[in-house]
Every structure is written in structure tokens, then in C-alpha cells.
Amino acid sequence: MPTVSRFFGIVVFLNYRDHAPPHFHARYGEDEVIVEIRGGAVTGKMSKRALRLVLEWASLHEDDLMRNWDLARASEPLEQIEPLT
Template sequence: MPELCRFLGIVIYMYYRDHAPPHFHAEYAEFEITVEIETGVVTGKFPRRALNLVMEWYSLHKAELAADWSLAQSKQPLKTIDPLE
């Protein structure tokens, strides 16, 4: 599970050759969500504050996430993405 980013206790990652639709995973403490890259649809449970931070980060890095998804599908090294500041 290649880690793309880590900020404020939140870890963002993708799996190689994961199932469609394109998405990323986020973990915070015992919580985990997936976020669809094209639509922003969230599956799973996260504390509200942490979810808001992930969605803010997602909105800033959507193009980079899509590029990493393409790399992951061909098992190429993923590029890290800047954390939320």
C-alpha cells in the first residue's frame, strides 16, 4: 500500500491495480474511508473534522491523484503529494 501523503494524523494511500472506480484510501486512528477521485464520493466512516481535512486536500490535489491512479494501474512507482498546510 504505497503512501501518498501524511498530515495531521491522516494517512493517504493507494493500492496497486485496485478495483475501479479510481479512488484513494485514507486512515485516521481506527477509521478508514475511500474517496472516488472523479466524484468525491466517500465510503466509510471518519470523524467530521478529519473528513473535512481530507476533502480539502482532495480538492487541491485531484489531478495528482488521477495521475497516481494511472501509475498504480501499471504498477509504476507512485509520486508523493504535498500535505495539507
């Protein structure tokens, strides 16, 4: 699973040739969520604090995430995205 960012113990990744709608995965410890890039719908479970950080990061990097989604669908190398600081 190609990792595109890491911050505060959260790992964000996209899978190559994954199913629509455009989304990314975020893992924190044993918890994992799937977040739609446009709209922010969330499935899975994660602590409220960690999920808040993931959603804040995603809102700052929506264009970067969509670019990586397109690269992943084309089986191209993904770009690293700046972590939340």
C-alpha cells in the first residue's frame, strides 16, 4: 500500500487501481478509516482526535489527493503529500 503521508502516528495511503469513488485510507494504530476525497464521507473507525486530524489534513490537500488518485488508477508512482504540522 503506497504511503503518501505520515503525521502524528497517522499513515495515509492509496491503493493502486482501487474502486471508485476516489478515496484514501488512513491508519492510526489498529484503527483504519476510508475517506472519500470529495465530500469527506468516512467509513471505518478511528479515535475522534485522530479522525479530526485526518479530515483537517485532507481538506488542505484535496487537489494533491485527487492527483494521486489519478496516478494510482494509472499505476504510476505516487507523490508524497506534506504532513500536517
